[in-house]
Amino acid sequence: MKVVLIGVGQAGGKLTQRLVEFDANMDFNAVQGALAINSAKTDLQSLDLDTVLVGQDRVKGHGVGGDNELGAEVMQDDAGEVMNALDGRITARADALFVVAGLGGGTGSGGAPVLIHELQRIYEIPVYALGVLPGQGEGAMYQANAGRSLKTVIREADATLLIDNDAWHETGQSVGEAFENINQQIAQRVGLLLASGEAVEGVGESVVDSSEVINTLRSGGVAALGYASAGASEDSGENINTVTSNTRQAVLSNLSMPKATDADSALLVVAGDADRIPRKGVEKARRWLEGETGSLQVRGGDFPLDSERLASLVLLGGVERSPRMQEFMERAKEANKQETREEDPAEMFHNDEIDDLF
Numbered sequence: 001m002k003v004v005l006i007g008v009g010q011a012g013g014k015l016t017q018r019l020v021e022f023d024a025n026m027d028f029n030a031v032q033g034a035l036a037i038n039s040a041k042t043d044l045q046s047l048d049l050d051t052v053l054v055g056q057d058r059v060k061g062h063g064v065g066g067d068n069e070l071g072a073e074v075m076q077d078d079a080g081e082v083m084n085a086l087d088g089r090i091t092a093r094a095d096a097l098f099v100v101a102g103l104g105g106g107t108g109s110g111g112a113p114v115l116i117h118e119l120q121r122i123y124e125i126p127v128y129a130l131g132v133l134p135g136q137g138e139g140a141m142y143q144a145n146a147g148r149s150l151k152t153v154i155r156e157a158d159a160t161l162l163i164d165n166d167a168w169h170e171t172g173q174s175v176g177e178a179f180e181n182i183n184q185q186i187a188q189r190v191g192l193l194l195a196s197g198e199a200v201e202g203v204g205e206s207v208v209d210s211s212e213v214i215n216t217l218r219s220g221g222v223a224a225l226g227y228a229s230a231g232a233s234e235d236s237g238e239n240i241n242t243v244t245s246n247t248r249q250a251v252l253s254n255l256s257m258p259k260a261t262d263a264d265s266a267l268l269v270v271a272g273d274a275d276r277i278p279r280k281g282v283e284k285a286r287r288w289l290e291g292e293t294g295s296l297q298v299r300g301g302d303f304p305l306d307s308e309r310l311a312s313l314v315l316l317g318g319v320e321r322s323p324r325m326q327e328f329m330e331r332a333k334e335a336n337k338q339e340t341r342e343e344d345p346a347e348m349f350h351n352d353e354i355d356d357l358f
Ligand SMILES: Nc1nc2c(ncn2[C@@H]2O[C@H](COP(=O)(O)OP(=O)(O)OP(=O)(O)O)[C@@H](O)[C@H]2O)c(=O)[nH]1
Pocket: 008, 009, 010, 011, 012, 014, 015, 038, 039, 040, 063, 064, 065, 066, 067, 101, 102, 103, 104, 105, 106, 107, 108, 109, 132, 133, 134, 135, 138, 142, 165, 179, 180, 182, 183
């Protein structure tokens, strides 16, 4: 799938950079263009991407400090400039656009939904969001921001691929190390998904086509991505269990939204040396996926790659009813209440449960 990536905010910019690097290192050529947008000048300077600074007249290049309403406003005010910067980058060869952002901050959280809305008005190709949810340990402001942003992003985007910052958190890591690790994992998984159907050596009937990705995301709402790989034998007949166990692991313990397995649609991509991919294993894994997700729309295909390992990449569409999503929305609602209280201390003086003195 040929895509153009637009990173908004700090996390959005860093992730976009990682995705561009992964695509280039693997020689996939799925990423046709990239742009990073931010209201903080220093965040943009550390990126090796073309950039647009928004909100300069309001925040003087210093960022919006976690205020996602301001993030939305500065994106709206400078939408013309952003669209001009994108003009010519989004060519007829692009199959889809991805707006990448951390949903818990200010610029990405507020700016991404506005940008998606603007892109939808102009471009006919699907506009997807790649959004990062704050981990449980992040403060109430992040949860509340992400809740509001997510609600709007889901409404505006054709589908929203979500990454939970707690998904691949290893104990003992600093926040910076953890982010770097998560970004690397996202780049590999999403990079492989985007490249599915691209850069393929030898096209066969079983090879996955990029339209399968678009069809899997057609159910809209929230999508999640899982991945697992293992060493494989040269004899495909010996790799049946490798494919089924990779697929199980990708969904059960390596999903970008842990436990979000109740899905409307699914796509299983088996990547590796075409001669090592066992047809029987792929069929078995697909059947397992149907049972696990409860979806009758389970697509599948191979991604031939020069590798001694086999990997299962699983894209699940329409997972918003999953307990994990409900858990997050509860957390965001709670944080929203807390935020309202924190924002306006005068509110407690309007409490009917406390009587006035006279
Ligand atoms: N996975 C990942 N998450 C990140 C990274 N940097 C920040 N985040 C998350 O993104 C959210 C904060 O968003 P940022 O992108 O830093 O903020 P911003 O959009 O630049 O907004 P302002 O700084 O308020 O202008 C938090 O929930 C962080 O946990 C990163 O490199 N990787």
